[in-house]
Amino acid sequence: MLRSIKSLQDLGGKRVILRCDFNVPLSDGQITDDGRIRAALPTIKHLIAAGARLVICSHLGRPEGQVNPDFSLEPVATRLEELLGQPVVFSSDTIGAQAKAASKLLEDGGVALIENLRFSPLETSSDQAEREEFAKSLAELGDVLVSDGFGVVHRKQASVYELAKLLPSYAGLLIEREVEVLRSLTENPERPYCVVLGGSKVSDKLAVIENLLPKVDKLLVGGGMVFTLLAAKGHDVASSLLESDQLEIVRGFLAQADQLGVEILLPSDIVVANGFSKDAEFETVAADRIAESRFGVSGIGLDIGPESAKTFAEVVRSSKTVFWNGPMGVFEFENFSHGTRAVAQALTEVEGLSVVGGGDSASAVRALGFTDDAFGHISTGGGASLEYLEGKKLPGLEVLDD
Numbered sequence: 001m002l003r004s005i006k007s008l009q010d011l012g013g014k015r016v017i018l019r020c021d022f023n024v025p026l027s028d029g030q031i032t033d034d035g036r037i038r039a040a041l042p043t044i045k046h047l048i049a050a051g052a053r054l055v056i057c058s059h060l061g062r063p064e065g066q067v068n069p070d071f072s073l074e075p076v077a078t079r080l081e082e083l084l085g086q087p088v089v090f091s092s093d094t095i096g097a098q099a100k101a102a103s104k105l106l107e108d109g110g111v112a113l114i115e116n117l118r119f120s121p122l123e124t125s126s127d128q129a130e131r132e133e134f135a136k137s138l139a140e141l142g143d144v145l146v147s148d149g150f151g152v153v154h155r156k157q158a159s160v161y162e163l164a165k166l167l168p169s170y171a172g173l174l175i176e177r178e179v180e181v182l183r184s185l186t187e188n189p190e191r192p193y194c195v196v197l198g199g200s201k202v203s204d205k206l207a208v209i210e211n212l213l214p215k216v217d218k219l220l221v222g223g224g225m226v227f228t229l230l231a232a233k234g235h236d237v238a239s240s241l242l243e244s245d246q247l248e249i250v251r252g253f254l255a256q257a258d259q260l261g262v263e264i265l266l267p268s269d270i271v272v273a274n275g276f277s278k279d280a281e282f283e284t285v286a287a288d289r290i291a292e293s294r295f296g297v298s299g300i301g302l303d304i305g306p307e308s309a310k311t312f313a314e315v316v317r318s319s320k321t322v323f324w325n326g327p328m329g330v331f332e333f334e335n336f337s338h339g340t341r342a343v344a345q346a347l348t349e350v351e352g353l354s355v356v357g358g359g360d361s362a363s364a365v366r367a368l369g370f371t372d373d374a375f376g377h378i379s380t381g382g383g384a385s386l387e388y389l390e391g392k393k394l395p396g397l398e399v400l401d402d
Helices: 035-049 074-084 097-105 128-139 158-166 173-186 206-212 226-232 244-260 287-292 306-317 338-347 359-367 382-389
Strands: 015-019 053-057 089-091 111-114 144-147 169-171 193-197 218-221 263-265 269-273 282-286 300-304 321-325 353-356
Touching (some): 015 035, 035 074, 128 158, 158 169, 173 321, 193 306, 206 382, 218 306, 226 244, 226 287, 263 306, 269 287, 269 306, 300 306, 300 338, 321 338, 321 359, 321 382, 338 359, 353 359
Parallel strands (some): 015 053, 015 144, 089 111, 144 169, 193 321, 218 263
Antiparallel strands (some): 269 282
16 A cells, blocks of 8 residues: 555645656647646645645656756746746756755745756666665755656656655655556456557567456557557568567467457558658558558558547447557558547547556647546556556555555
């Protein structure tokens, strides 16, 4: 059982370090999707209302342990201030004089955000002693740690793991909700239970397929990964994405699904293009006739076809529990976004629990114009949610467990 933020008492006058995941996409210094900031608001508001003096920390991107203005959290501070309707003090360093001053000058209910944790190479160091050194410096900024960055709980990083050992540490409301939802996908899910997997590589999803196969009723597969499954069934996929070294493994889990009575649904039709671009020529062909499109062996499958999209949507809509991870096609290109849109729309119509598994799926639903509240839950951690569903122990959760 995770130590909960709800058990924290008498926070007035206490400095609370809140580890969030504000790893938001930026374009020319502007936030293009503030979903992860919004997801942290319930915990932030809870702590403000309790009178805590809030020192928020996060990473953003991969600055490789160097100070890089392109990955500054300053735009996040600005957006957070707008969403909270109160000042957010931004510290342009992480453990330096500014951060220390900001944490000391906060009043009850005040909020500060320190600069990108990954501007220090120690945050993600493979050397435990280096991570501990960084965690000790961070610990000087607060009296209590609330961990709420679900997107990083599968990583042993200084602010996620070592810091939680140095200070009294608790799970935030977001992490509690994420774990609650993921448990419902693995422990007695309401049936019919359907999992939809997409994205580019089947190798990225093998462990989750292996762990979920005995639990699900139907597994729907789209995206780039589907071509390895089609090839495993003996179909020519032309120049579509193919992981030939995974063919035998794929045949193994297809056979296992048969033994378990789990239906694996593959697309019946594919949208094939003459190149990877938004303006590429394309046509829809049967899934077992990809090489026979007018583009021949150079054809590339970029989306599931309309017939498949309709079938997938019907299966999703009729399920009581649905987990979706990975787009059905190259949703960034309008001509190849229809499969992903159809699945997303069906998820909004599920009479039960619909879960969007973070990462590209979360980006896709927002990019396609869906609002977060249209779904049962949108995870803030693509990699973390997959590793949880694989049955792995996540260090950032284990350290919060009594």
